[in-house]
Structure formats: C-alpha cells, structure tokens
Amino acid sequence: MLKVVVLISGAGSNLQALLETLRTSADSASPIGAEIVAIGADRPAAGLALAQDFGIPSFVVRPKDFADRAAWGAELLAQIQSFEPDLTLLSGFMRLVPPAMVDALAPRLLNTHPAYLPEFPGAHAVRDALEAGVSETGASIIIVDNGVDTGPIVDRVRIPVLPGDTEELLHGRIKVAERRLLEDTVRGVASGEIALEERANA
Secondary structure (H helix, E strand, O other), rough: EEEEEEEEEEOOHHHHHHHHHHHHOOOOOOOOEEEEEEEOOOOOOHHHHHHHHHOOOOOEEEEEHHOOHHHHHHHHHHHOOOOOEEEEEEOOOOOOOHHHHHHOOOOEEEEEEEEOOOOOOOOOOOHEEEEEOOOOEEEEEEEOOOOOOOOHHHHHHHEOOOOOOOHHHHHHHHHHHHHHHHHHHHHHHOOOOOOOHHHHHH
C-alpha cells in the first residue's frame, strides 16, 4: 500500500476528490493501492477539516512560528517523515519548500500546477494564461526541484481557453483535469507503472 502525505494551503478541493476516489476504490475490483496517511498545511487551512471527516491525522507548520525558512522547512520535513510516506503531494500548497526538504524527499515529492508546464510557471498561472491571450493552457504534475515549477514533468494535459472565460471559470475546468491527473499519478506510482526515479533522471 502506497503511503501518501498531502500538503495544502487552502480548501483542499483536489485533496477531497482524491480522498473520495481512494475510499471508493478500496471497495472496487481494481483498488488504487494507496492511502493518505496525513494532511499537512502551512496555515489553519479550511481543507484540514477533511482530516477529521476522513479520520486522518493532520498537522500545521506555520512559517511565522520559526526564525527562518530553513527552520520552518526542517520542522515541516520532520512532521512529514514521522508518517514514513512513500509519496508526498503538494496540492495547492502555496509556498516554495526549502532545498533540504527537496533533497530529502525528491523524486517522491510531487506538485500539481494549473498550467501546461513549462508554460506559465508561478503562483498566477491561470491569470497569466488569460492575459497572454492563448487558446489553450493545461494542468501538470511535476517532480519538485529547487526552481519555481521547473522540475521533471510526470504528466500534463491541455485545457482549451474558451471565449468569455474568467479566471474562476478557467481554473474550475483546470481543477477537474488536475484531479484526474492526481488520481492517475497516484495509481501509476502505486502500481509501479510510473517510476519516479527514472522520470527524475530522464
């Protein structure tokens, strides 16, 4: 069974979809073979309520409680490693993680991103796509490295930008695609079909 820790900063809508999929899958003829063993956050995020709803441990490690980013990262890493995960997912986690954490967890440290990387990296990818006037954008899952959305791509999918799209409308469609990518990636890593070490060295 693949043990997964998920880090969030907000409502955790993608996390909720993954939790529901894993719960349904457990009783199916072809279970995904993964379980979320903890949910972490960098603030008292609304999505932490999912931990109580699904009976999963949770933790909060706030940067403002530490002298510097390195100290915050060390505590965040310690919390993650206490659950001995096989995979750590950043799902709407709105902070860059320190290099020591990347070194300790990669390539089994993945991030979702609401664009077709390497297009539109950074925190405002959906807005940037709309402002650029492109006809399509996308969603991606990458192995985290020490850059800003520059790690090896695990999977990605194109999403059309429709006439009249607002940031909210477009982001909503991207999230649907992100959820499918998350499910497929977790399933692939659990089954061995996706070898993250090979992707990292490709």
